[in-house]
Amino acid sequence: MNSTDQFRELIEAYALGALDADERAQLEAHLAAGCAECAKALEEARWLVSQLAYTAPEAEPSEMLKGRLMKTVRAEAGAAGGGPGTGSGGAGVAGTGMQAGSAKGAIPFWMWAAVAALLLFSVYSTWNMRRMELQIREANDRAATLLAERQKMQDRLVMAKKETMIMMDPASHKIALWGEHAHPETLEAKWHAEWGLCVEGEKVPMPAKNHVLQVWFIPKGEGAKPMPSMTVTPDASGKLMLLISNPPEQMDNTKAIAITEEPMGGSGWPTMPILWSGNVT
Numbered sequence: 001m002n003s004t005d006q007f008r009e010l011i012e013a014y015a016l017g018a019l020d021a022d023e024r025a026q027l028e029a030h031l032a033a034g035c036a037e038c039a040k041a042l043e044e045a046r047w048l049v050s051q052l053a054y055t056a057p058e059a060e061p062s063e064m065l066k067g068r069l070m071k072t073v074r075a076e077a078g079a080a081g082g083g084p085g086t087g088s089g090g091a092g093v094a095g096t097g098m099q100a101g102s103a104k105g106a107i108p109f110w111m112w113a114a115v116a117a118l119l120l121f122s123v124y125s126t127w128n129m130r131r132m133e134l135q136i137r138e139a140n141d142r143a144a145t146l147l148a149e150r151q152k153m154q155d156r157l158v159m160a161k162k163e164t165m166i167m168m169d170p171a172s173h174k175i176a177l178w179g180e181h182a183h184p185e186t187l188e189a190k191w192h193a194e195w196g197l198c199v200e201g202e203k204v205p206m207p208a209k210n211h212v213l214q215v216w217f218i219p220k221g222e223g224a225k226p227m228p229s230m231t232v233t234p235d236a237s238g239k240l241m242l243l244i245s246n247p248p249e250q251m252d253n254t255k256a257i258a259i260t261e262e263p264m265g266g267s268g269w270p271t272m273p274i275l276w277s278g279n280v281t
């Protein structure tokens, strides 16, 4: 039960493919012998390394590490080569003592392991930060959506309140909209001097595909043009409720209200026969 498993600290370097042949063979033999701790560490290291391709290109620390590593490699190579290493005196710093034991001249595994650990740490930090940024962004998006939904509900509530007020207030002017042609139903409109016009109906037939119902205000005066107003579609049960808070014309100046079926988005001029109409005054 030796707590210091010498192979454990080779795992990260191994996952990065940074071990030399001897170390690799020894570690693989150790893994084949069934060390659970190393197997688990290898799994984690491989997973982290797999994130490398995804995160490393933009991770600045890894660039810095690469530079540092290259410097060390050159220094090591210069020192190990011995003979023609007539370059700058800087090569001597890393050389002494270190490679005395082995003639491999390779970068010692502990350095690889340190670099690997640093690299993995920076990769992991970057990855973790990205994940957190993503989570924060998602949370913000969710909050924005909820806020928008709440605003919509509030708007809808205000509208419903206004609709009710207009329909209930005895001061509202009642306008019966008589159906023509294929729509003999009667819709009811109520116009309140302050709160606007509200149109209400039951069992209203659904307009054709890509079509809507559009309200028109027909002003008094000879040859006055119908003024386009809002569009609406009845719900699935045929219930229709429309609030026009700001009618395009004053009540006193309006002769009649009319409803036509128009292409989606409404028209500037009625293109279809009038389906319902009613006199205002």
Ligand SMILES: [Zn+2]
Residues within 6 Å of the ligand: 005, 007, 008, 030, 035, 036, 037, 038, 039
């Ligand atoms: Zn082990």
